[in-house]
Amino acid sequence: MPQMESTQPINVMLTPQFYTLKKETLPLKFAYQAKRIAASVFEGMVPEGRTYEYFVYKEGDRWVFIAYSLEEIIEFLQGKGLYPESISKLFFAQQAVDFFREPYLLSDKEVLGVVDEKVVLVPRSAVEDEALHTTMKLPNPKKGIAIQSAYASLLSLKEALGFAAIFLLFALLFIAEGVRYGGDTKAKTQELESLIEANPSLSSRYTRESIAATYRKIDEVERKKRETIKVLVEMVSKGVALQALYMDEKGFQAAYVVKEPNAIRRIESQAKKANFTFQKSTEGIKVEGRLCI
Amino acid sequence: MHLRRYQNEMIVAVSLLLMVAAFLFKEGQISTKEEQVKVLQDSVSTIQEVMALKEIWDDKQADKKVKALHTTVAPSKVKWSQKSKKVTASYQGLSVEEFNTLLNTLLNLGVKIELLDVKKADTLYDVELKCTW
Numbered sequence: 001m002p003q004m005e006s007t008q009p010i011n012v013m014l015t016p017q018f019y020t021l022k023k024e025t026l027p028l029k030f031a032y033q034a035k036r037i038a039a040s041v042f043e044g045m046v047p048e049g050r051t052y053e054y055f056v057y058k059e060g061d062r063w064v065f066i067a068y069s070l071e072e073i074i075e076f077l078q079g080k081g082l083y084p085e086s087i088s089k090l091f092f093a094q095q096a097v098d099f100f101r102e103p104y105l106l107s108d109k110e111v112l113g114v115v116d117e118k119v120v121l122v123p124r125s126a127v128e129d130e131a132l133h134t135t136m137k138l139p140n141p142k143k144g145i146a147i148q149s150a151y152a153s154l155l156s157l158k159e160a161l162g163f164a165a166i167f168l169l170f171a172l173l174f175i176a177e178g179v180r181y182g183g184d185t186k187a188k189t190q191e192l193e194s195l196i197e198a199n200p201s202l203s204s205r206y207t208r209e210s211i212a213a214t215y216r217k218i219d220e221v222e223r224k225k226r227e228t229i230k231v232l233v234e235m236v237s238k239g240v241a242l243q244a245l246y247m248d249e250k251g252f253q254a255a256y257v258v259k260e261p262n263a264i265r266r267i268e269s270q271a272k273k274a275n276f277t278f279q280k281s282t283e284g285i286k287v288e289g290r291l292c293i
Numbered sequence: 294m295h296l297r298r299y300q301n302e303m304i305v306a307v308s309l310l311l312m313v314a315a316f317l318f319k320e321g322q323i324s325t326k327e328e329q330v331k332v333l334q335d336s337v338s339t340i341q342e343v344m345a346l347k348e349i350w351d352d353k354q355a356d357k358k359v360k361a362l363h364t365t366v367a368p369s370k371v372k373w374s375q376k377s378k379k380v381t382a383s384y385q386g387l388s389v390e391e392f393n394t395l396l397n398t399l400l401n402l403g404v405k406i407e408l409l410d411v412k413k414a415d416t417l418y419d420v421e422l423k424c425t426w
Contacts, residue, residue, distance in 0.1 A: 124406070154302065155301040157300075157304075159301070160300075163309075164308035167308035167312040169313070171315035174315035175318060178322035178323070179321045188329075192337050192338055197336060199344065202343060208339050212339050212343045215346035218405065219346055219349070221408065222405055229396065231324045241413065242413060244413065246409070247408070247411075248408050272333070
């Protein structure tokens with residue numbers, strides 16, 4: 001058999017050297033029953049060392065059992081350039097027994113013919129030249145071994161293209177979304193540029209962070225001073241008079257003269273709430289605290 | 294290995310890879326943009342914060358505004374010294390109302406209070422004040 005190359009899936013009809021045949025008359029009704037006992041039919045008939053599979057069909061009132069090694073067949077076909085994915089179905093010459101009643105020239109030395117209702121290889125010399133056929137239109141038997149489905153792609157081309165189209169559509173959507181997100185910082189950049197233009201001293205990130213830190217510290221300390229003064233002034237009420245107040249950068253002290261005993265508790269509560277230190281003295285009340293942060 | 298055998302799977306795999314790459318591209322763009330926007334937003338916020346804080350604590354009009362601490366009480370009760378960006382004031386015999394007005398004025402000015410020393414004598418207050426800006 002010469003080297004072959006196929007772009008379309010093809011059917012292959014196997015000659016007798018690729019299978020072992022046996023015909024039996026058995027009281028079986030269905031092919032699956034025959035297939036179940038096929039292994040026992042060929043016991044001792046097929047060489048060991050290979051895995052055999054079985055093909056069964058009914059021919060008249062007899063069951064035809066065929067044992068074949070798919071491994072061996074594929075090895076041979078691959079050697080000839082025919083890969084499993086390019087083979088649609090495998091048939092056995094026996095399935096076309098009627099077509100081989102007229103001998104078919106297989107090679108220079110061999111002829112396919114029928115002997116005792118079995119397709120066999122016959123030496124070419126045993127057949128007259130006139131009786132030989134070199135071309136033959138073989139039929140596709142009803143049953144065959146669907147080799148492509150076992151070895152070829154899991155997906156059909158149509159399914160693959162369908163999936164690919166969906167994936168590509170999503171890819172396009174993602175790219176479009178990515179591009180849309182990518183070019184959307186212009187407004188913020190312009191805002192920053194205009195701010196820097198108005199404040200050139202703040203153009204450097206480190207400079208502005210440093211300036212911001214300085215002002216944040218001033219803001220924090222000065223706000224605390226003002227809040228403290230407000231709280232200290234709020235402590236003044238009926239019967240309570242501010243006697244002295246001292247405040248510098250580090251802390252403060254305030255002294256009150258209290259004439260209303262009930263006011264002491266209120267001032268104490270206000271002082272605790274503001275985290276000030278509260279002290280009673282003979283002259284009145286002293287409130288103090290720290291301002292350093 | 295016969296690649297044709299896997300042709301259909303390869304079509305699906307390549308398109309799937311493209312989709313994953315596009316997804317990663319999109320995610321990358323989003324995170325890059327978010328990071329850029331965050332950096333820009335931080336810069337804008339910092340500048341705006343500095344501007345706002347400068348307006349309060351580095352007010353160019355502070356020299357004039359601080360004079361309110363001088364004018365809020367009768368001139369006879371104040372010893373006023375203003376040098377460069379520093380004021381030292383000494384108030385004597387302030388009534389409660391005058392003292393309250395002075396405190397309110399001080400609290401609403403964007404100056405750094407270095408010293409506030411208040412002493413009450415009878416019903417009147419003496420105040421020492423040092424502030425800068």
